[in-house]
Amino acid sequence: MLTRIGVLSLGMAMPGLSQGEILKKPYKIRxxxxxxxxxxxxxxxxxxxxxxxxxxxxxxxxxxxxxxxxxxxxxxxxxxxxxxxxxxxxxxxxxxxxxxxxxxxxxxxxxxxxxxxxxxxxxxxxxxxxxxxxxxxxxxxxxxxxxxxxxxxxxxxxxxxxxxxxxxxxxxxxxxxxxxxxxxxxxxxxxxxxxxxxxxxxxxxETQPGTLMFTLEGYDMEKLDLNLIRSAYNDAVSRGELVRSEFRGDIVALLKTKGDNIQHIKGADSTTSESHTQANIMGRTSLYKHLKFLKKLPGCENIRIADMRTEVGVRxxxxxxxxxxxxxxxxxxxxxxxxxxxxxxxxxxxxxxxxxxxxxxxxxxxxxxxxxxxxxxxxxxxxxxxxxxxxxxxxxxxxxxxxxxxxxxxxxxxxxxxxxxxxxxxxxxxxxxxxxxxxxxxxxxxxx
Amino acid sequence: MTKSLVFFLVAVLYWSMGQKTPQDPIRYFRKQTINRPIAGVKARTVSLEEEMPNDSLFQHLSADGVPVYYTREVKTAVCFDNKCRQLVITLFWNPTGRYLGFELPENEFLSKKDHDPFTDKEYQRLNELLADPDLPLGKITFNELVLTSTPLKGELDGVSGATSENLLQYVIEGAAYTTYKLYTILYGPTQQLVRDWTMQCWGKEFMLEVIRSNNLYDVFWGLENVKGKLKEYPRLQEQVLDMIRSENYSLSEKAIHALEPKDLENITVQLKLLESLNGLDFGRKKRILELFGETSQLFPETVEQFNSRISDMEIPLKVLILEIFKEHEVVDGTTLHTVNGLAHSGNPYISRKAKEYLAWSGNKKE
Known part of the structure; x- marks a missing residue:
């Protein structure tokens, strides 16, 4: 009887395995x-x-x-x-x-x-x-x-x-x-x-800033009203929506370089998982905000990210x-x-x-x-x-x-x-x- | 005559010497690659810029049909700050696409803001600016040029290059748009049309003149364009092989890159390349050795040279030669002996690589 109970309880604990499946032992650091x-x-x-x-x-x-x-x-x-x-x-x-x-x-x-x-x-x-x-x-x-x-x-x-x-x-x-x-x-x-x-x-x-490398596309530089974009950018910075130093105060340069080695993330530090996580989040948040800002401007409606590296580079x-x-x-x-x-x-x-x-x-x-x-x-x-x-x-x-x-x-x-x-x-x-x-x-x- | 009148006349004379008067024909020119009299001109219609539809590109040919230079007669309005001036000028290209010069029609002159004519110094400066293929002007759009009248903070790094302040040094003061317009025509699509048209007239004598030019831009263009054709033209090939030993790093490097594996299907070329290894650095030697690996045949004299020189080679090149031996299935007695020596090297990496070759050669024999 006891044996039967034991078998029963074991059977209840085991998940139903299909053919070809094996049960993984609990995760253990080797x-x-x-x-x-x-x-x-x-x-x-x-x-x-x-x-x-x-x-x-x-x-x-x-x-x-x-x-x-x-x-x-x-x-x-x-x-x-x-x-x-x-x-x-x-x-x-x-x-x-x-x-x-x-x-x-x-x-x-x-x-x-x-x-x-x-x-x-x-x-x-x-x-x-x-x-x-x-x-x-x-x-x-x-x-x-x-x-x-x-x-x-x-x-x-x-x-x-x-x-x-x-x-x-x-x-x-x-x-x-x-x-x-x-x-x-x-x-x-x-x-x-x-x-x-x-x-x-x-x-x-104070260390040098880090940079997230990315590539923007979907706009024609020749057709942009750069004075208007620059003015809108300055307004957004004044309102506190964008941080001037993140693209060196130069939104035109961001558009011109399409994101090639232009971003500056203050205090980017790769020494610990926590500091590097923080730097990556700051880099991506900065790009996200600028992308959303640019998308509202004439000529940039179709701006998009063509490529983005997986992490912020640290100098x-x-x-x-x-x-x-x-x-x-x-x-x-x-x-x-x-x-x-x-x-x-x-x-x-x-x-x-x-x-x-x-x-x-x-x-x-x-x-x-x-x-x-x-x-x-x-x-x-x-x-x-x-x-x-x-x-x-x-x-x-x-x-x-x-x-x-x-x-x-x-x-x-x-x-x-x-x-x-x-x-x-x-x-x-x-x-x-x-x-x-x-x-x-x-x-x-x-x-x- | 009073002193002040003399001073005035001298000042006028001095000023007039510094200015091109409207009557003078104005022409500034760089050194041509091909110096032959013009015997004929051909024209092709081009529609490259919106404001100059159905324009013509002229090819000026020598009596033996070699392109000497190309021209376009530019007629366009230069407008800036709502003021317009007519720009009438003939631009010249070398057959290699390089800027060659400009010429103004009789009684025409270039002017700046408020129609001030260019001075001699400004024409010379313009000639220099237009001759530099790497100016940031080639990488900016018109709206950036307009915008850049407002200084920006800081400077960009990497490929991004110029800022507004920087741009000022690349234009003639008061004639920024004229400079920009000329530069963008010279280095725009016309430049490629010129090169393409030249390539349609490809001839070995012409290419020989190009790669013998004193102008490195022409030589590099020539080296790019003789690639794949050297085997058929021994004189060109000889010239390229000689260039590999140049003290100019880039000239030597680009000469090596003009070679293709099929060019090495010749004992003379293989031996000449081996000879040239002596004065070269690691990187260039490696590229040459790679060509030996990629060519279809390794001559016995070449194998002999490899065997006698392998011990003096840098370690990565030793390994490369072992790979070349495998690629060409070299298993002669001398080679086996040489590699056997390497198998006993004190460097386990080299020893391992040599043993890999020996194991491979053993299987080969079986």
Whole structure:
């Protein structure tokens, strides 16, 4: 009888399963451990390149990326317009980043700009328009080819240094991983790994705004009454319906650019899920409001969103407090450091609520990135690459751009490879060895 | 004669030197690519701008039928702030689509606000502005030009480019619309018509002159348009191969891109390309090697060169050569020996790639 009751109660608890269906056990976070030589945190502009470099040098590499694809600002945030690889008629950044940019251009049937003509004040004439999705695929393929283990949707939560190794706890969808590695390259853009590991970070009281990339269509610029639109816009701003700084006070520019790198979202911060959620909501709300406003104006009745990136791109959050801080003076004078590992060429490009006024480098000047600026003070077996390098705000506004980050990513990886091989820290590697390794992989290293 | 009268006469003389008088024929010209006397003119009707329907585009030809330049006689009203002036001018294009110059009919002159004639300096400036294919003027609409008389705050970045303040430097003061109008005609649909018409008269001697031009714009246009035709024209091909070694990065890069895999179906071309690798950077070397992978045949001399040079190549290029070997099914003894050496490399990545090739070649033999 009891047996019969037991069977009955079990039968009542079980849902009715059709043929081919199986019952899923309650959701449980799986825990696993793994070991790797080099852990790259962040698969964006610098990180994907760093991972490929390390893999091609024969290291066991794990790449953590909290999003679903590689490329970061170039792909996920949609600024598929990297630069600048050439300065004053010569190539200054090459290597893996350039290899993939070149392949993306060729595969998409595009051509490179004419680098022999000086760009004047229009530095973007030397930037390269990419198919972002294609670029992302190429990064992924190159990582796989180099033996890199890509781990999407994962982010570090705890980083500790023990017995000359890092122990990194990560969480992702349904998984909790403990990774033991010898070196960490922090390419998160926000220096998140450096912060978790306990190194000091620096941040400006007010950071540069972020930008949601989108494309508008459904209107003819030539047929618009721009004076009327501008006047209506000013009225809407006065009434508090629109925020002037969100499109730099220039509704005509929004229409002209169709949304290409024009929005400014104050305080956009990608360091935590909460702050990034907030930035994304602000970016989309701003677009939504402006779209609704424009739709009421003559000639814009059919305006619509043709495309919109999945998240707001962020220009500035945290920087490490490194062994050396690159200053604006270093940058604009083109100081060639003894430990320079890569070049950087871009105007000083600080975005503020009033817009941006690029300050171009004087003729012949190309800045360099010292290895020390990639290494947090008091660190061991740890290096960063990308916009979180140690630099003052103005130098950072130029160093943060994609080509420079690619160069830094490759250089940082080269330093960790040598450090691993020689059982030293990245800051202790011999510059000749570093140069040789980078050149073997197609990189360009400044000559001091 | 008093001092003040002398001063007055000198001032008048100086002023008159700075002004084009209505009697002078006014003509400003850039350097032509083709310098031959005109022997004939052909015309095509074009209706590209609303205010100039059924206008003509003229092709000026040499005795051997080579297009020397193209012209359009522009007659349109320039209206701004409800005031109109007649604009009568002949515009010239190089056969490559490049701006070549302008000429005013006898007794005609360009004028600014309040009908002030252009000075010599302004004509020269106009000539320079019109010669720059990258001016923001080409990317704005008329209503933006009108609007931009009100300064905007800040400046845009990225592709968006110019603001009102910036635009002022790209126009002749007091003749913004005249500058804009001429620029948009020069770089509008007429430019493509010119290029298309030139391509209909395609000839190897003409293209050779174009890619030998001192003007990079012409050379780049020429390189784009010889792509796919080099195999049939060895002299053109030779010129392009020489350009790969240019110190000008873009010239070299565009010369490489003018090549197609079928151009490498020739031992001389393959060896010349291998020779040119020496002075090139990683990116350009990679593109050349990719062409070897895409062409239909790899000559034994080329394989020999690859085997002797692979050890000095950058690591990604080593891997690329292994892929080229696989693509062309190269499994000779020397190659196997070379790759076997790579399989013992201290770099596990290279070693893995070499082993993959060896495994593939083993299967191939079976």
């Amino acid at each position: 825990f696993r451990t793994m070991e790797t030589d080099i852990l790259v945190v962040g698969g964006g502009t610098a990180g994907a390149i760093a991972a490929i470099q390390a893999g091609r040098a024969g290291q066991k590499v794990t790449l953590l990326e909290c999003q679903s694809q590689l490329g970061g600002t170039t792909t996920t945030a949609g600024v598929a317009f990297p630069g600048i690889f050439h300065a004053w008629g010569k190539q200054v950044i090459s290597g893996i980043g350039w290899e993939i940019v070149q392949e993306a251009v060729a595969l998409n049937g595009d051509t490179l700009p004419d680098f022999s003509m000086p760009h004047g004040r229009q530095h973007w004439r030397h930037q390269i328009r990419l198919n972002g999705q294609l670029y992302s695929m190429l990064l992924e393929q190159k990582c796989i080819d180099a033996g890199v283990e890509i781990r999407y949707y994962e982010t570090p939560t705890q980083i500790t240094f023990r017995n000359d190794h890092w122990l990194v706890e990560t969480v992702g969808k349904g998984i909790h991983v403990q990774i033991r590695c010898r070196q960490i390259i922090d390419c998160s853009g926000n220096a998140i790994a450096a912060s978790i590991a306990g190194f000091d970070l620096i941040r400006e009281k 500035e959050t945290y920087r490490i407090d490194g062994l050396y801080r690159v200053t604006r003076e270093d940058y604009v004078t083109g100081r060639v450091f003894k430990d320079a590992v890569s070049y950087s060429y871009y105007p000083i490009d600080l975005h503020t609520e009033h817009g941006v006024t690029p300050r171009h480098l004087a003729e012949g000047v190309v800045a360099t990135v010292p290895l020390r600026s990639l290494i947090p003070k008091n660190s061991k077996n740890f290096i960063v690459a990308g916009r979180c390098l140690s630099s003052d705000r103005l130098a950072n506004s130029a160093l943060r751009v994609q080509a420079s980050c690619m160069g830094m990513g490759q250089a940082a990886a080269a330093a960790t490879i040598l450090a691993n091989q020689q059982n030293i820290s990245p800051g202790e590697v011999d510059m000749d060895d570093l140069r040789k390794l980078l050149e073997q992989h197609g990189g360009i290293v400044p000559k001091s």
